[in-house]
Amino acid sequence: MTWLPIFTRSTEQALSGWPPPVLDPAGPFASSITTLSWILFAMAGAVLALVLAALWVALAGSQRLRSRLGGTRVVWLAGIALPVVVLTALLIYGLSLTRTLRTPPQPSDIRVRVTGEMWWWRVAYLDRAGGVAMMDANEIHIPVGRTVTVELESSDIIHSFWVPRLSGKIDMVPGRRNVLRMQADAPGVYAGQCAEYCGGAHALMGFMVVAHDPDDYARFMAARARPAPQPGGQAARGAQLFQDSGCGACHRIAGTEANGLAGPDLSHVGSRRTLGAGILPNNRGTMIGWIGDPQSLKPGNRMPAYSTLPGQDLTAIAAYLETRR
Amino acid sequence: MRSETGFDPALYERFPTRGERPEGELEELERVWRAPRGWRLLTVVNNNYIGAFYVGAAFLFFLLAGVLALFMRVQLAWPLNGMLPQETYNQFFTMHGTVMMFLFAVPAVEALGVLLLPQMLAARDLPFPRLSAYAFWAYLVGGLAFFASIFVGLAPDGGWFMYPPYTSISYSPGINADFWLLGIGFIEISAIAGAIEIIVGVLRTRAPGMSLDRMPIFAWAMLVFAAMIIIGFPAVILGTLLLELERALNWPFFDPTRGGDPILWQHLFWFFGHPEVYIIFLPAAGLVTMMASTLARTPVVGYRLIVLALVSTGFISFGVWAHHMFTTGMPTLSVGFFSAASMAVSVPAGIQVFSWIATLASGRPRMNTPTLFLVGGIIIFVMGGLTGVMVALVPFDYQAHDSYFIVAHLHYVLIGGMVFPLFAAFYHWAPMMSRRPLSETMGKWVFWLMFAGMHLTFLPMHLTGLMGMPRRVYTYLPDREWGATNLLSTIGAGILAAGICLFLIDLARNFRFTTDDDAGNVYGGSTLEWLPTGLYSSRSIPVVRSRDPLWDDPALPRDVEQGRYFLPNSATGLRETIITSPIRAEPEYLQIMPGPSSWPLFAALFTAGFFLLLTVQAYWPSVVSGIAAILCVLRWLWETDRPVPDREVDIGAGIMVPTYVTGPRTHGWWAMMLLLTVIGMIFLMACFSYLYLYGIHPRFWVAPPDAAWLVPILLGNGAGVGLAWLGRRLLRREKTRLWTPGVLLMTGGGALVAAFAADIWSWRLHGLSPSASGQGATVYAFLSLQGILAAIVFIMTCYMAARNSRGLINRPADNSYDLVFLFAVYTAAQGVVSALLTRLFPGTAF
Amino acid sequence: MNWRLLLGGMAIWALHFFALYGIGSIWHSGMNARLLTGLMTLLCLAGEGWLLTRIWRQSGDHLDAWMRHLSLTLIALASLAILWQAFPALLS
Known part of the structure; x- marks a missing residue:
């Protein structure tokens, strides 16, 4: 298993850890x-x-x-x-x-709803009226220079949303909706982490905020709004395996029959930087490893191991998921 | 000079008396106070033994929790270390915090109180020696059983703060969380017993003449400490009760889908949890003040300001609980109130620190081991206090909260504010109960290892926190740059542990427990614990004429030892101490004290059995054990409060005081009022929970039963009080036949039970289920509390009726009767208030 | 001197604090809450002042004097804390 520096800080910073x-x-x-x-x-x-x-x-x-x-x-x-x-x-x-x-949210703010789950983050981009425009998980994309209102909820126990370089933290409490405002002034990837002890794999409940230039952000959101291309070849076989193995019972992939809501939304998983809520870089190898044996990578998480699937099937599923960008 | 009780202060001038004391008097005193030998030592109740056992047990838990911390530090030494699996680590950090707070810190300072206070106040013993023994054994047995859960993987893993919903039955289905709730709930009972004892001890058993302005600072600190326990602990007792009810019976106090609220737990927990920090710190600060004075050989500078600091901390620390909840999304205004109170509470801390420095400066401190620990502790505490001011500011806390910055902050505060003073106290007071003092040379090594290790462990953690590392993580990823500071912390923890190991070696080589031929006043202390003492404390009880009696009257030790002061003998041939008035400490009466008994020990074992068997869901054995515990308590009380032959005795120099007093000035009455305050606080917290849940989720609430039901409830409670009162009046008559006071009291107890039955019956008919909503749950919580009280009253009244029938009752007034009467009055009042509250608010208004 | 006068200053602080907690919980951060906070603060400060004049007139022996001084400093500290607690109504 390889652990790679995921976050964009320069080499000297990585060596010295300064400034924190x-x-x-x-x-x-x-x-x-x-x-x-x-x-x-x-x-x-x-x-x-x-x-x-x-x-x-x-x-x-x-x-x-x-x-x-x-x-x-x-x-x-x-x-x-x-x-x-x-x-x-x-x-x-x-x-x-x-x-x-603690200034209340302004109408000009971008709205994102983040729901704490054991042990990952459900992300919903909201439109002006508060309707869900797009679903995602463990990664929040924002434009530079705009204030973002993050509506914090929890579906199970108490978590806490913390991106140290963008703002302080606010808890996600079941039965309540808290609000946190943040803003990035420079493009980059900002690490976040659950700060309230939530049992089990609390230590491995990370996420990231990706700040884009406004133009880049517009392109990014537009690309995501377009329907994904039909998978071909190995990926097509992967799509079939995904359906046959019951993955869709827990995971949703927009535009397909997979509509489970228990696990992270996989509609755009191919473009995510990490797997397992911020703990692994996202590539073919880690994806295969995750599907085959998630418990050894993140003990206690709710995803069952698909170790019975032969390697080529795991590869095909990973290839299919890569296409969901 | 004024008088508080009518006692003439001029009588003090009779002391020291002249002339020889009669032969055999000292021998009799020694015989009366002799400790049981052999295995019967387990039945000992004297504070010298119980205090020493208590300190020893608390230190054992310090070591155990420290070992857990070392494991955790090794696990975190580098990223993705696999030494401790996730679930084990989560149990370890939960146990580390829980054991350090509940089984080490509070018991340790309480133990020092039990050990030192009677000697400092020149009382023969604490006023309720059997209660001390009970509290100690309950704590030891309960604590060891609780700790043992970690060896079988059943230790709780919800953090020492046990936030629901994670600790609710849905997310923590095992009995791990029950170990915490029942184990800790039970140990809190022992802390409260100790607190009641300490308050009565400090206010009522001081040496004559020791007015409030002459009390040793430690006694002031323990007074505030105990009062804070009385006010603060009920919140967490209620919290644990509610959470256990939610887990066991599905009553949704903390479940937002049914009108509960998880934040309610946080309020209840931190209303106890933050004062807890000061509960730990204040006694240690009291020790620091006293040691600074002794080691610098100079009176305390700013005595009055230190008392100001202690008292004001006792109050203001109850206004800061929500600074643990700044990030929960509380209203901005409320957050501001708590931030302001958190600022205010640091002013008294500043007063204490500069008083210590001024005291050291005004004398000539010697750089021995206690001084080193003292000064080291002050430095560490100040650093922790400064980071405390930082996190009291809401915006900074948004970043620091739940990060390693907080881990660093709290360890600085607690290690500097409590652990280092405790080690200073070990070195300073060891000669009082050991034949040899501890080693100076080794002590200095211990200090430097601990001091260096402490900083190396916790200083880098500030940075780790600012780097974004959250607390309570069993591991971390390598790409976050947290490895270097964590490795430093782990190395530091090893050095700190080495210092503590060296201390253990010192202890093994030099500490030899004794109660009579101790090493004595090697540091030249000025307070009464340095008088020559035996198990009965000092031979005679001196008149206190200043704050530093041993410095101001060099002849005092000799005069005291030769019996030239109060109570040079055993006036009644029994164990006894002088009860004095609370402000001016004027002699009021002689308290007859109980001696060794095995019943408190058995009562403690069965109480522990009750809770532990309940935890492992062995319900029937648990009930049997609980009944056995009640019977043991009644059996132990049976021997107390007996008629005394001599109504008045000479306590020295011809001063006569009564031996049996009743009414509001007795120590028993005071203790009962304190107990009722505890119960009243539990009830108040229940009222808070009720109103709070209504405020959060009013839509879940339904109209209460018909108000006509109030009639039988009010009548039953009124009749209960009336009958008990009538019985109390009848005690004045010499002859009563069938309707004896005992029978009347028992009937009154029955009326209270009937009133409770009417209350619960009305809700059963009404149909609101306790599992339906937050309203149902809190209503039934009120009913449960009332049911427990009514049952206790009924048992007590039966006990009094039995005493009455055996002639064990004092006329015209009886203390046991009075205490049962007080309890019954309170129970009736609580029954009425809870019935009114649940019916009239919010009533049918929606 | 008695213990009621001794602890009175801090007791008023406690009253003020818990009243403010109640106000904040019921009316959150709105204008009503701020006005009530200010009103409560003025009332409690007046209470401290009244207590101060009562204690000022006390006399007696060394112990009374000592307790009197202690009470006065407790009142001063309590008033400071009460004042600080009103800041949020203006500032946050």
Whole structure:
């Protein structure tokens, strides 16, 4: 099994890990939090330095310094007055920023509904009226420079939607609909992950947000809106096998009889970058491996193993799925 | 000088008395307090033993949970490591958190309270020694059985926070989650028992003259700690009860498809869960204050400000619970309130830190092992506090929440705020109960290994979190660059563990438990626990005239040992301690204390049996075990509250106090009021759940039964109280025939049961099923709570009737009767309120 | 001095906090909620002021003085927390 770097960060970054995604924002929502973070780090550094200096004086300072430190005046000044001033300022900043971040969705926003599932993401692109325009899974495509309202739901237990470079996280709670707004200012692939423990394979519940230039985005969505070509050759045999093996009971492929909703929508699986909710690069080999033995790749997931199918059948199904772009 | 009770403070001037004490007095004191030997040591109830067992057991759980953490660190050392399978890892992190919080941190500080408080307050023992023994054994047996679930793969895997719906029966069908709910629910009972004991102990058994402004800071801290347990723990007790009811009986408290709500659990859990952090931190902070003063050989700087900090933390920490829920989509305004309260709670923390620094600066601290742990702990705690301020700001929390940044933050707070102070305390107080102090040389190694290991483990985790690594993941992919910092953390964990191993070696080499020939006051402490002590604490109970009595009166240890203060003997030939007034600590009466008994031990074993058998779904054996537990408790109580021959005794220098007192000033009354506060908080949380679910899903609600049903419910409850009250009046008459107080009380208990029966009957006829909706579930939860209380009242009234028939009742007033009466009044009140609430709100208004 | 006066300042804080929690839960973040929050804050601050004047007039021995000082600082801290809690009504 090969694990390849999937995400587009330069080599030096991959080696050093710096800057970490939370401090390397790619949009206005995340970058306002990054600014706050740096202010907080500076505050913490200054206070820690003050405490360490005071401790040093208390333990090893000269008699004169120590006697100035050893009274209730210090407690009033450093323990009460200073925190009150600093915390008041931070509170005002934090509350105003919260208000900005929690601005209600605007009519101009692009709407996407993401539903948390054990352990993958159901994605529905919504039109203005809120109708489902396109279904997908584990990958969200957005245009650069536009604010996206993500409606967060859950069909089973609590999950949490987090793309550190684009915004903070909001939970997906059964019975509720939460809203998160995000925006990317540069094209790229942004890693996301479930942040709320959801049992079993919580660790392997990733996804990605792909930001396109506006033109590119328009082309991409238009291509997806066109019906997929009829599969030929090996892929045609794969389509038949897909149907005969009962895959359609759980998976939907637009324009075919496969209309199951229990598993990820496969209408556009061929164009996805990853398999298994962000854990494997998507290619013929990994697809064959996944269908044949998903449990060894992602223990506990709901997909049964099709290990009884001969290798050539698995290859044919993988070839068919590749055509669904 | 003013007086609180009418006691004349001038009488204190009679002490220290002059002249020799009579021969044989000390020997009798020793005989009265002697601990049972051999295997009967298991029946011991004295705080010196129970406290030491308690600390030992808590430390054992610290080691066990620490071993789990090491496994987890190895698993996370590099990406896609296959050492721990997914389900095992999920069980390990759940158990690590649960055991550290419930079986180590809270019991450890409670244990230190049991061990140190009587000595610090110069009380002979805590006021309810058998309750301490019961609480300890229940905790030990329950805790070990709970931990053992991990060896058979049945350990819970829902996280220490157990969020439904993941922990509901649909997603966690095994009995793993039940182990958590029943095991932890049960252990909380023991924490509450300890808290009641500590509050009464601190407020009512202080040495005469130890007014509130002279109390050792640790006693203040334990007072606030115990009060917070009384207010906070009921929320999680109710939560576990509701979740277990949902799992076992399909009552949908947390199921949104039937009018429940998963966020309700989060409110209940964190209303306990965040105060829990301060519950752990405050006692440790109290120890730090006291040790800083001792080690720097100077009085505490800012004593009053520290008390301010402790008290205000006790309050404000109840306003921060939802900062664990910033990302759940709460209204922006509400989120702001919790953010503001989270800011406010850091002000008291700042006060404490700078008081410690000022205390160290005003003296001459010696750089020995306790000082190192103290200073190291302060540094670590401050770092954790600063990241705490960061995550209290909502926008930052949107990024940091549920990431490794939080893992780093909470470990800094808890290790700096509790673990390092605890180790400092081990070194500092070991000479009080060991023949030899622990080794200074090894202690320094222990400190530096732990300090370095701690930072190496948790400092990089801040970065790991900012890199986007979420918590509670059993592995991670190599392409996320999380490998390097994780490897560092794993190496650090190894170093931290090495430090703890070295501490164990030190303990094995130098710690020799003793109750009489300890190493003594090697650090020169100023408070009363450093007086020469035996199992009865100090020979005589000194008059406290300042905050640092041992520094201000160097002759005190000798005078105390020669019996020149209060109670130099056993005045009644029984175990006893002086009950003093809560504010000024003026002597009020002599409490006769029970001695060793096997019944608390059996009661604990059967209580544990009840819960564990319930967990493995052996229902009938479980019921039998539960009944056996009740019988053991009644048997243990049977020996208590007996008529005392001497109504008044001399407690030294001719000062006479009564030996049997009844009414609101007794320690029993206080304990009952605290217990009723706990039960009342459980009820209040149930009311909150009821209103909350109505607010979330009103469309699931139906009209209640006819209001006419209120008549029998109100009448039954009223009659119950009336009959109990009448019986209490009749105690004043010497002769009563058939309608004895006991019979009247029992009839009153029957009336309460009848009122409950009317309530439940009305709902049965009405047809609302408990599994139908959130309304049905909460209504039946109210009924369940009421049913439990009514059953307890009935058992209690039968017990009182039995005592009455055997002549074991004091006239004109009897403490046991009073306590049953109080419980019955409360039960009636709760029955009335829940009947009114479920019928009148929201009523037929929709 | 008694314990009611000692804990009164913080008790008012608690009243204020839970009232605000209720307001936020019922009226969410709308204008009504903000107005009610402000009103509650003014009421509670007035309550703290009333308590302050009561305690100010207390006298007695060393212990009374000590408890009086403690109560006053508790009132000050409680008032600060109450004030901070009103910020969200204006800012968020």
